[in-house]
Amino acid sequence: MFQEALPLWPSGLAESMNVTCGIKARFMSDRQSPALVRVTASSRYRVFVNGLFCGHGPATGPHGYYRVDEWNLAPYLSSGENHVAIETAGYNVNSFYVLDQPSFVQAEIEQGGRIEAATGSEGHPFDVFVLPERVRRVQRYSFQRAFIEAYEFTPGVHDWRSSEALPAAPAPWELQAEKQLLPRRVGYPRFEVALPTDILATGNFAVSDSPAPPWRDRSLTGVGPAFKGYRVEELALLPTDEIGKLAMTGWSRETKRYEGQSLPLQAGEAALFAFGRNLTGFVGLEWTVSEKSRIALTFDEILTEDGDVDHLRLDVANVIYASCEPGTYSLESLEPYTLQYLKVLVLEGGCLITGSSIREYANPYADRGLFASSDDTLNAVFEAARESFRQNAVDVFMDCPSRERAGWLCDSFFTARVEADLTGDSIIERNFFENYLLPDSFAFLPEGMIPMCYPADHNDGVFIPNWALWFVLQLEEFRDRGGDEATIAALRPRVDALFRYFAGFRNEFGLLENLESWVFIEWSKANEFISGINYPTNMLYAAALAAAGRIYGEEAYAEEAAAVKQTVREHSFDGTFFVDQAIEDEQGEIEITDHRTEVCQYYAAYFGIADAEELPAWFESLMRDFSPSRNADEPYVADIRDVHPANAFVGYYLRMELLSRHGPSAQLLEEIKAFFGKMAFRTGTLWEHNGTQASCNHGFASHVVRALYRDALGIQSLNRDQGTLDVVFTDNGLTSCSGMMPTPVGDIALSWRVENDTIYYRLKVPPTMAVSVENRSGKQLVGEE
Incomplete structure (x- = not known):
């Protein structure tokens, strides 16, 4: 599947927990030739082209096998020099989500049939870095998933995605064992970006006079030979403990329609955003700070009875943490999360929030029916x-x-x-x-x-x-x-x-x-x-x-x-x-x-x-x-x-x-x-x-x-293997219904309405499909063209 690329990882870190690797390549494009990046990795990666998000993967594969993705670069390219940056998080912990397998990334850029860059290539290699901004020694997100995301940002931290800037000194790397590769086969998400519908509230918080006992889920207490992670005493920070000591001291519940407006927050202040419904994807926030600051994003699918976010409701740590020096930042989580409500807390310093979003990570074909x-x-x-x-x-x-x-x-x-x-x-x-x-x-x-x-x-x-x-x-x-x-x-x-x-x-x-x-x-x-x-x-x-x-x-x-x-x-x-x-x-x-x-x-x-x-x-x-x-x-x-x-x-x-x-x-x-x-x-x-x-x-x-x-x-049964469709009309209490069901040989479209004692219906099916229509409604049935 790869023409030249070989699997690699920063030297000595292939089995280390929670290491984030960055690889980068520059190449010239005339925008006329088709171009793609071919990539797989362990554990998760994301691709940026000239600073723009391009893709996330890989598709799930079994132990010892890795599915290869191919992302079209054309929408992101400019004439002249272009930059492709790939971030890969190598977790090396057992979970129900990503497999505990040695970390690696394998990628190549192909343009017009020629390889412009490939991991492990001597002639046109990727540059390799250990990205310094992600804090490694953090708690697990849940018993079933790997680590939470915690960052230490400095100005220009993401400039390397779109310019000649380097995120860190180049890291020595070593080739990894040859991988068994599989096709992705499943569709590529469209990664639509959703904005909040409302700013539900702003409020103040402080250290509680009577904080609850520290949260000690099995994802924290169970670390050992059979459950990999960092023990509590090994952690560089423990955001759930810090946030667990806080309590809201007051809310301003004046809901405001979110229209991209800026929102200033100081230490001890919080804002609550609503997205209108549950979404799953990569949580985004844009902000500026004029002094050293620390912020935490907490989130959940529902609000508590008193209108707040319980980030521990699911026995997970629904927290993204960032400390930052003065500057302007744009954070988008590397991992997907599920939420309807996002709460931003300023733990130290102050910030001006200028944007919030969720980049959806979802099936691209679910809207066909x-x-x-x-x-x-x-x-x-x-x-x-x-x-x-x-x-x-x-x-x-x-x-x-x-x-x-x-x-x-x-x-x-x-x-x-x-x-x-x-x-x-x-x-x-x-x-x-x-x-x-x-x-x-x-x-x-x-x-x-x-x-x-x-x-x-x-x-x-x-x-x-x-x-x-x-x-x-x-x-x-x-x-x-x-x-x-x-x-x-x-x-x-x-x-x-x-x-x-x-x-x-x-x-x-x-x-x-x-x-x-x-x-x-x-x-x-x-x-x-x-x-x-x-x-x-x-x-x-x-x-x-x-x-x-x-x-x-x-x-x-x-x-x-x-x-x-x-x-x-x-x-x-x-x-x-x-x-x-x-x-x-x-x-x-x-x-x-x-x-x-x-x-x-x-x-x-x-x-x-x-x-x-x-x-x-x-x-x-x-x-x-x-x-x-x-x-x-x-x-x-x-x-x-x-x-x-x-x-x-x-x-x-x-x-x-x-x-x-x-x-x-x-x-x-x-x-x-x-x-x-x-x-x-x-x-x-x-x-x-x-x-x-x-x-x-x-x-x-x-x-x-x-x-x-x-x-x-009324689509009672569809046998795709035999190409047969059974439609049955019953007295189900509805006065009208319509729908379309896609099949490999074409769409089935059915609509009907009840008028007095008669059901009038229209049915269109692929020409190769054998159809049976049965009336159990007790009403007269009339087919219309």
Whole structure:
């Protein structure tokens, strides 16, 4: 992929923590010849051309492999001499976001087919520096991510990006081991810059008379052999301790529309900016200081009840810190963060803020799908789902773009559907499976097990066996979406090894018992009933076996799946509901408990353990008695007071699928509005839970897009592999709806409106697509040209 470039890093620092390297090249351009910079790195890099931001990467790859990006330089070039500057942060710590691998950068500039500069080249090299402004010995941002950003700025600190200036003395460098390279494949973000909508408030702060105890998250206290970082006593500064001692002494709550106006702040003063909705990207601030000053930027997705920013709400250090000598500065974070509100505190000195921004880091194709209905809340939910997807699906399916930026299984099962629905393709999903395919093995995990999230480091040996089963379910859907057959076939040994692992936990009934590590059903009471025989896990196990049988034509898997399903059905159903757990008593006998959860019922229905025909009363209770806003004191069918409520994930997402599958679409849309509406209007994104105690921007929540396309618009199913489309009209309570869904062979456009007892609709599809239209609405159906 590279013609000349070789991987390099400043000498002796390839395995040092939190080193930021700068490389720079100058070349002459006539602006007529096409030019690009080709680059990859460990851990993260960003490119500037003549001082202008050009790109950030690399795209995520598995252990031992690195994806190569190619950035078009043409929009940034001028005739004559041009400057390309690349900053790379090498973290060398284990995390769920970037891998603990030796630091390097590998880059080359190509213009008109010739190489103008290349790392490691003798004839036209890059200059190499260790950038001095980033403070190395700082705290981790979170347990799941690497370090916070803290800087010591001096005048002209960034001049080297656009001039002959040098940021530091050139550093000796050494070549690194040859790297295994992969194509980026996924799309390049557009990096749109968003400005604040408002200055919500300004205020004063001082050291509190009764400060809270210092924040000591596991990202601070857990540093050791299995969790790399700097111990508290090794830190050069600890911004969360300093900020934790402060308290606001007064606010001026006069909201002002942000129009780029300057804002002077002195020591002990703060300003609060609002961006209108949750955004993910690189936080920017421009300011001037006339004396030595220190500032801190804190941020979050929501405000506290008293209208402030809690930068520790997510158990993360949402802080960017800078000390600066007199001068003018422009800071843009190297790492992406998620926020709706930005608070600037002047800890020392004073400053004149002249600009604030977020450079978005998001999926570039999420706007291809369209949806609009007669219900404003559903429209807002769709847009919030789109935002949640685009911010959580840059190059891997993430759980959240804030705390973790981690590619979790199970989450990915749901988000992968949305990629296909909104973008018309499954490119990220292909990379996702390739990441799991390529490593020879996964360190710290038992043989056969796959990581619960990846690419990630799991030094503590923790894994979720259930999530490995969702991997198999997603693999089958990837195939049905027209996924890469070579990747699916190559994953067969990994799938077989996974089931060999599970075979070691099958008991005399053929059920999984006493699984290792973190058995996870969902964040609810169900996770307290996981020891012994956990029936929801076995329901999922049966579904994964059946999926593997269909993918690979393996009859043995299908037979095992049928046997597990039958045994679970016989053991778990107590006559009214399915029970979650059985345990072995002191005599070695299996005792079925009376623990029953709502989510267990959803597992049973979704994975076909029982259905409405077999158990009509149970199923009617499931549809009518339960919901995110259930009233256990007034059941329709059965007493559900001792059936513990479900949580958002995966319980209510399975519920949405079941409501769709069995017809009450109007009920489903009402439940969607009740559950997601408040999220859409408060943050413009969808949340991890029903409340704000965790992430307010979660990738799996975008799955509601699937429900709105299917149950509001009427695109019941689309098989991209076979080129078939099923459209079903139901009585869903809407008076009109329209939408567009992209596909690899063209767009599907559907619109309809209700007039009296007639539905008038228009449908346009690619010419190669076979279409079935079904009317279940009870109204007359009329197609229009």
